[in-house]
Amino acid sequence: MTSTKKTPSSLLDHARRSACRVEEIDFDHGLPEVPDAEGDAFGKPGDLLATASVGTILATAMLLDALAAPERRRLMRQQGLAMVVKVPASDWMEHVGRSLARVHSWSEIFRRVGGSRSGDKPDIGNDKVCDRLSSGRSVLGVSTAPERYLPSALLTSADIRVELGAPNRAVMALVIDLVTGTRPRKVPPGLGHGLSLTELASCIRKGSTAAACVRRLKEASALKLGGVDQNLDAVPLLEDCLGYGDAQSWGLQLVEAVREYQRGERDWSTVEDRNIVLSGDPGVGKTSFARSLAKSAGIPLITTSVSSWFASTGGYLHDICKAVDAVFDQAIACSPCVLLLDEIDQIPNRATCDNRNRDFWGPAVAHVLLALSSATSGPSSRLIVIGATNFPNRLDEALVRPGRLNRIVHIERPDVPAIAGILRQHLGGDLAGEDLMPLASIGTGATGADVAGWARSARMQARAAGRGMVLADLVEQVAPPETRSPVQLLAVARHEAGHAVSHLLLRLGEVVMVSLIEKGSFSGRTIVHFENASSMDAASLDAMVVSILAARAADERWGGVTTGSAGGLGSDLAHATRLVASKHASYGLGTSLLYRGDPDHALDLLRVDPAFRKVAALTKGSPMTDALFSPAAARNAAPIAELLKRVLPPSGLVLEIASGSGEHAAHFARALPALVWQPSDPDEAARRSIVAHARAAGLANIRPPLAIDATHRPWPVTRADAIVAINMIHIAPWEATIGLMAGAEATLPEGGMLYLYGPFREDGGHTAPSNAAFDDRLRARNASWGLRDIEAVAAAGRAHDLHLAERVAMPANNLSLIFHRGRRGSAVGGESTP
Numbered sequence: 001m002t003s004t005k006k007t008p009s010s011l012l013d014h015a016r017r018s019a020c021r022v023e024e025i026d027f028d029h030g031l032p033e034v035p036d037a038e039g040d041a042f043g044k045p046g047d048l049l050a051t052a053s054v055g056t057i058l059a060t061a062m063l064l065d066a067l068a069a070p071e072r073r074r075l076m077r078q079q080g081l082a083m084v085v086k087v088p089a090s091d092w093m094e095h096v097g098r099s100l101a102r103v104h105s106w107s108e109i110f111r112r113v114g115g116s117r118s119g120d121k122p123d124i125g126n127d128k129v130c131d132r133l134s135s136g137r138s139v140l141g142v143s144t145a146p147e148r149y150l151p152s153a154l155l156t157s158a159d160i161r162v163e164l165g166a167p168n169r170a171v172m173a174l175v176i177d178l179v180t181g182t183r184p185r186k187v188p189p190g191l192g193h194g195l196s197l198t199e200l201a202s203c204i205r206k207g208s209t210a211a212a213c214v215r216r217l218k219e220a221s222a223l224k225l226g227g228v229d230q231n232l233d234a235v236p237l238l239e240d241c242l243g244y245g246d247a248q249s250w251g252l253q254l255v256e257a258v259r260e261y262q263r264g265e266r267d268w269s270t271v272e273d274r275n276i277v278l279s280g281d282p283g284v285g286k287t288s289f290a291r292s293l294a295k296s297a298g299i300p301l302i303t304t305s306v307s308s309w310f311a312s313t314g315g316y317l318h319d320i321c322k323a324v325d326a327v328f329d330q331a332i333a334c335s336p337c338v339l340l341l342d343e344i345d346q347i348p349n350r351a352t353c354d355n356r357n358r359d360f361w362g363p364a365v366a367h368v369l370l371a372l373s374s375a376t377s378g379p380s381s382r383l384i385v386i387g388a389t390n391f392p393n394r395l396d397e398a399l400v401r402p403g404r405l406n407r408i409v410h411i412e413r414p415d416v417p418a419i420a421g422i423l424r425q426h427l428g429g430d431l432a433g434e435d436l437m438p439l440a441s442i443g444t445g446a447t448g449a450d451v452a453g454w455a456r457s458a459r460m461q462a463r464a465a466g467r468g469m470v471l472a473d474l475v476e477q478v479a480p481p482e483t484r485s486p487v488q489l490l491a492v493a494r495h496e497a498g499h500a501v502s503h504l505l506l507r508l509g510e511v512v513m514v515s516l517i518e519k520g521s522f523s524g525r526t527i528v529h530f531e532n533a534s535s536m537d538a539a540s541l542d543a544m545v546v547s548i549l550a551a552r553a554a555d556e557r558w559g560g561v562t563t564g565s566a567g568g569l570g571s572d573l574a575h576a577t578r579l580v581a582s583k584h585a586s587y588g589l590g591t592s593l594l595y596r597g598d599p600d601h602a603l604d605l606l607r608v609d610p611a612f613r614k615v616a617a618l619t620k621g622s623p624m625t626d627a628l629f630s631p632a633a634a635r636n637a638a639p640i641a642e643l644l645k646r647v648l649p650p651s652g653l654v655l656e657i658a659s660g661s662g663e664h665a666a667h668f669a670r671a672l673p674a675l676v677w678q679p680s681d682p683d684e685a686a687r688r689s690i691v692a693h694a695r696a697a698g699l700a701n702i703r704p705p706l707a708i709d710a711t712h713r714p715w716p717v718t719r720a721d722a723i724v725a726i727n728m729i730h731i732a733p734w735e736a737t738i739g740l741m742a743g744a745e746a747t748l749p750e751g752g753m754l755y756l757y758g759p760f761r762e763d764g765g766h767t768a769p770s771n772a773a774f775d776d777r778l779r780a781r782n783a784s785w786g787l788r789d790i791e792a793v794a795a796a797g798r799a800h801d802l803h804l805a806e807r808v809a810m811p812a813n814n815l816s817l818i819f820h821r822g823r824r825g826s827a828v829g830g831e832s833t834p
């Protein structure tokens with residue numbers, strides 16, 4: 001496009017003239033002024049337009065905006081310079097390098113984004129930096145995270161440091177004017193917000209008009225921000241929320257600071273304490289809090305589930321790092337914004353990983369920590385980062401510290417007035433004038449999500465009846481009609497009375513409420529306000545354990561103990577066990593002053609330390625003193641159970657070979673109640689442990705364990721509908737695999753299933769470095785052990801009419817292999833993921 005305008009003498013002159021012609025731009029915060037064109041190292045606009053791409057023009061405008069006049073003069077006149085540029089995303093690196101190469105002679109340019117695990121490190125390239133600079137030549141480094149990827153010698157000796165953020169309105173106006181030859185009449189706030197450099201450059205086209213470029217940028221930005229939570233109308237402003245306590249106080253102070261920044265009264269770098277972790281029970285409103293915060297601050301909200309970083313990448317380290325970087329790149333492009341990292345406890349805690357998993361997860365966690373530090377620090381950082389977790393004790397200690405996520409703020413369940421207020425908000429104009437406090441009292445212990453569900457369900461019930469809501473609709477949600485038998489209600493009443501009476505007799509605190517209303521997995525609830533919950537002595541802690549188990553004693557006294565008081569992490573038995581373990585390992589109130597970890601670590605000790613189990617046993621002579629615990633079984637039981645629900649028959653007998661501790665047998669029998677589980681193990685201690693876990697589970701579908709050695713036939717079980725062997729064949733001689741296949745052939749009917757789980761070799765090699773190291777350790781312990789090749793296992797199966805039908809990838813580089821007797825399966829390479 002030919003322009004009839006007089007060509008300005010320099011890009012700076014052009015920028016000043018362009019800015020003065022564009023509406024809605026704050027020129028006091030626009031492009032820098034210099035006395036004359038002599039200091040403009042970037043030359044005339046005509047020269048740039050003739051030879052540079054739009055991406056390079058955009059990078060040049062950004063540098064022009066970021067560099068001070070003395071720095072531009074040094075680029076033009078001085079050799080022997082060391083310069084570092086931090087770019088917002090990887091697609092900026094090449095164009096920034098090209099732009100700076102136009103105005104200065106660089107003998108070495110480092111462009112690093114972390115793509116090379118061995119080369120993109122601070123200790124790589126320092127010899128080149130030293131050689132070039134000491135001989136009077138110039139070195140440039142461009143990176144998304146200079147401290148993480150560029151040579152450390154370049155960082156420490158840099159003469160010029162530049163950090164580029166998102167293009168401001170003045171930069172966008174300049175680039176559109178330069179590329180199209182026509183000035184945009186209006187540059188709206190946030191033009192191009194959230195777009196990468198390549199996306200920006202694709203919207204600004206030579207031969208187009210300024211208005212068309214602005215339209216394309218607005219449409220592209222709206223499409224890109226589809227991943228940003230912009231529908232915040234349904235949530236209240238943070239100042240109108242109820243029940244958030246300390247979190248709300250923090251958030252309101254932060255909102256005011258952001259508003260001051262938006263009014264130009266303070267710099268973003270002065271907005272402190274803007275990154276925290278929110279913890280609390282499921283449903284207390286951690287996500288809703290982040291949405292209300294973003295709404296009050298008037299900035300976008302980006303939500304990501306940390307578990308999706310791992311689930312959507314196939315588990316490969318490079319892919320995980322790319323997923324992490326993509327999240328932070330999007331947030332930076334949309335800044336200022338709120339970034340919510342939901343399920344942040346899914347970032348593995350390196351302190352609790354075993355050696356095998358630590359080798360894999362260590363680099364991944366380090367990458368997350370460095371990405372978080374880079375995104376939340378620096379002069380161009382304009383993010384508010386909130387981590388959300390139900391399990392704050394599981395977090396890696398390096399996550400929660402100044403410079404990353406500063407601290408943990410706990411959100412309690414709302415009290416009665418807050419429940420009434422939340423209910424009123426969700427009811428809107430319905431039931432106006434009704435006193436909601438009695439219902440709120442009945443609903444004590446509910447979460448904000450529960451309260452919202454009451455209002456929503458009551459409204460749906462009234463709409464289905466073709467009328468307005470009445471109080472009875474709401475009552476039915478808070479206290480639903482009772483469907484349990486009188487016998488069941490009496491059992492629940494005695495159980496909760498056991499809690500309440502013991503608390504009163506032991507004088508542990510005030511019994512606030514006893515409820516028989518069934519909510520989720522809880523048949524009833526007793527709520528107590530403890531007087532000194534944060535500073536209990538040994539006697540008080542023991543009394544609390546007694547009060548928790550008193551309800552179980554009531555069950556035993558009247559009718560018998562059921563699974564209702566055990567099983568989940570929130571159960572009475574789990575709570576009591578955690579307290580006793582913490583007494584000895586965390587609080588120093590037992591027989592030793594040694595601190596062995598927080599309460600979660602204390603529970604882990606029970607699984608792996610037999611001596612500690614005896615110290616922390618709830619009763620002398622308890623059958624659980626025979627129980628063995630396997631950390632691996634605790635980790636993999638849930639994903640294996642989910643797969644078994646799909647592949648096992650709907651009913652029948654499942655024979656488990658090499659059951660080990662028995663934790664799997666108890667977990668699977670509970671998860672698959674229609675199946676009868678037959679555990680087995682050749683080791684007597686393992687069989688005692690199986691019995692202990694089976695008794696603790698109290699399930700009728702677990703048979704007593706059998707002494708089965710896979711290599712010895714015949715087996716005492718002559719027929720089973722399915723056979724399961726978990727983590728067996730690599731911790732046994734190869735003869736055990738052959739014996740397993742032969743025994744399965746003799747025991748399974750036509751179409752019966754054999755399920756194998758564990759780490760395997762594939763195509764003659766290991767699937768992960770951690771598996772290779774694990775294999776070496778196994779073979780060092782016993783030369784006949786080791787990871788087996790899938791092809792060899794499949795061949796052994798075919799020799800006994802067992803055919804590999806499915807290969808399923810599992811967490812931590814493990815695999816599930818599913819064989820069927822008499823059915824020919826798919827190729828070994830076939831793969832599915834549950």
